[in-house]
Amino acid sequence: MKSRLVLSLCCLALFSSCGGGDKGAGNAPEYAVLETQATTAHLTNSYPATIRGKQDVEIRPMVSGFITKLHVDEGSVVKKGQVLFTIDQVQYKAAVETAKAAVETAKAALQTQELTTQNNRELNKKGIVSDYQLSTSENQLAQAKASLAQAEASLTNAKRNLEYTEVTSPSDGIIGQVPYRIGSLVSASMATPLTTVADNSSMFAYFSMAERQLLALIKEGGSQKEIVEKMPKVRLQLIDETMYPDSGRVETISGVIDPTTGSVSMRAMFPNEHNVLRSNSTGKVVFPNVLTNVILVPQSATTEIQDKKFVFVVQADNTVKNTEIQVYRLNDGQNYYVTSGLKAGDKIVVEGVQALHDGQAITPITPAEKEAAYQKALEDQRSGNIQSAFQ
DSSP, rough: OOHHHHHHHHHHHHHHHHSSSOOOSSSSSEEEEEEEOOOEEEEEEEEEEEEEEEEEEEEEESEEEEEEOOOOOOOOOTTOOOOOEOOHHHHHHHHHHHHHHHHHHHHHHHHHHHHHHHHHHHHHHHSSSSHHHHHHHHHHHHHHHHHHHHHHHHHHHHHHHHHHHHOOOOSSSSEEEOOOOOOOOOTTTTSSEEEEEEEEEEEEEEEEEEHHHHHSSTTOOHHHHHHHHHOBBBEEEEESSSSSSOOOOEEEOOOSSTTTTOOOOOOOEETTTTOOOOOOOOEEEEEEEEEEEEEEEEGOOEEEEEEEEEEEEHHHHHHSEEEEEEEEOOOOEEEEEEEEEEOTOEEOOOOOOOOOTTOOOOEOOOHHHHHHHHHHHHHHOOOOOOOOTTT
């Protein structure tokens, strides 16, 4: 029994000396190292937005009466000047005819008074008609002219009221809800409009941006118009998370910062040639954000101390130096974009950084070599080569 124990210890010593030859206590551990490179990052900022038509016009009648015809229905696409509703025209046509008759009567009265006044002028020259009678005749002529003008104005008003019985669209757009139908009594004083025409040829996206983000966009300065013109084209992400195909532009920036939210209201306009966008829908306005000469590092290669980020930079003697870096506030979820603290060509440790300490010596290898060693170990485990699998 004692001889078996001695034999086992000898075998264990022999196995240890053969398996750990390359990684003895005096050798630095291997760590995957990546050489950094400057790159250009294409990031985006998105802001929740409410989408509204370029112009939402409430359609209200200018005259009272019963609706006799509906020319459109809800959701209809209409053109500017297209008839939407017809209000009973009988009384308004009668008013036009009455006004026309009044005009003709006033014209006849004016012609009669012109003849009378002209005759009185001649008789006054001969002393047959007194000055008082001539003045009276002149006043009656002026009154006749005024009566004709009043009659013509009444005719114009009657014709306009008749035109108002055909309610037309003030712009191109899409018909909204139609609460009134044929037979409904409508008037100019009613609270609910006949319908709403949404001019959807172009759509406005209203959104808010934090004051700090706005300052980053306008740091070059200039007038309000110049600032807006310098802003990049923006995209629109729809509610189903697809991207609207047409780009838009920021048109207005509010001059007042909301003190409760610290944000400023903005408006972007998007074309809507195919009527994909509708009023009161929602989405996100997406700003492009291009970063040049930044260094991309994996998030797993960083450590964080008191909200500061660090990486281990490999020195010439293969020791590591814990180095603070500044990163851009946006990232892709896997990498950080380093704006300062590193330069192109620096080599950083990209694995096992939690176990490292400043000044530690390592044996740098490439990530590909590390992956190859890992795969080799897996293969050795599967094949039963335990000695090499755990080297």
